[in-house]
Amino acid sequence: MRFDPPLIPATLLRRYKRFLFDAELESGELITGSCPNTGSMRGLTTPGSKCYLTSHVSATRKYAHALELVEADGTLVGINTGRPNRLVEEAIDQGLLGSLGAYAKRSREQKYGVNSRIDILLEDRERGTAYVEVKNVHFCRSPGLAEFPDSVTARGAKHLEELGDMVAAGHRAIMVYLIQRDDVDRLSLCRDRDPAYAAAFDRAMSRGVEACAIRCKITPEQISPELTVTIEESGLNSLV
CATH class of the missing domain: 3.40.1350.60 (Trna Endonuclease; Chain: A, domain 1)
Known part of the structure; x- marks a missing residue:
């Protein structure tokens, strides 16, 4: 399964309230997005971790970005429970x-x-x-x-x-x-x-x-x- 559109690299700042995360894009822009994983995500929420986001602009979406991958222990980890x-x-x-x-x-x-x-x-x-x-x-x-x-x-x-x-x-x-x-x-x-x-x-x-x-x-x-x-x-x- 290819990511289409391509994922956007970012730095994870924090994940909170189960459904939300803050990240910094490579441009320096700070964004808040949705987290498609309501579990504990133990070991995958360290501030400063490299992450990858999906981006979909829609009038029905509150947040344009969603968390997809997080780098942990030197490898990429998929966190989207919809996949x-x-x-x-x-x-x-x-x-x-x-x-x-x-x-x-x-x-x-x-x-x-x-x-x-x-x-x-x-x-x-x-x-x-x-x-x-x-x-x-x-x-x-x-x-x-x-x-x-x-x-x-x-x-x-x-x-x-x-x-x-x-x-x-x-x-x-x-x-x-x-x-x-x-x-x-x-x-x-x-x-x-x-x-x-x-x-x-x-x-x-x-x-x-x-x-x-x-x-x-x-x-x-x-x-x-x-x-x-x-x-x-x-x-x-x-x-x-």
Whole structure:
């Protein structure tokens, strides 16, 4: 996925109120923009960090700029949580996700579970139905290791339970972790920051939910799914 129009380089000054950030453009202009990530963004909000912004002038937008990439630990990290679903679809089309590309029909944001929407729904007369949940990953505190989540996510635990329910109903369910940084080669659950999520993951695996992790290649020009990486968890049902 290429960035069109091209991203604008800047220096991050601060991120605040979850939805906002201040930055200095290369021209010296100070701007306030929107942050398309409501999570903690742990390790990615250091003042003075190099960052890249999208720019869209529209009468319906309060802020022309949005935060897209932040440089951390010597690498570019994608923070836009609106990107992962599309990137996972690209990974499916590229054959990175096993048999998921063989399903005849694909749709997005379909209602299921209890007041939830599945990110990607796959349907096929012979293969049946597969529910694909996507989580954005950008947290890294040990070299080469991505971790999820970086803070408590009751919503994420709920999604794992609902995926297990789909398996119990006779369907297929897959948890995909989309890693928006390319300096890692494996993923692990962040059990110390959210034990409840880790327990929900273990239960989901015991019920037959599958899981995989995709690492992206990121440059200021584009972001693209690159390869699958190992998930370091016992009891894992790897994607087939």
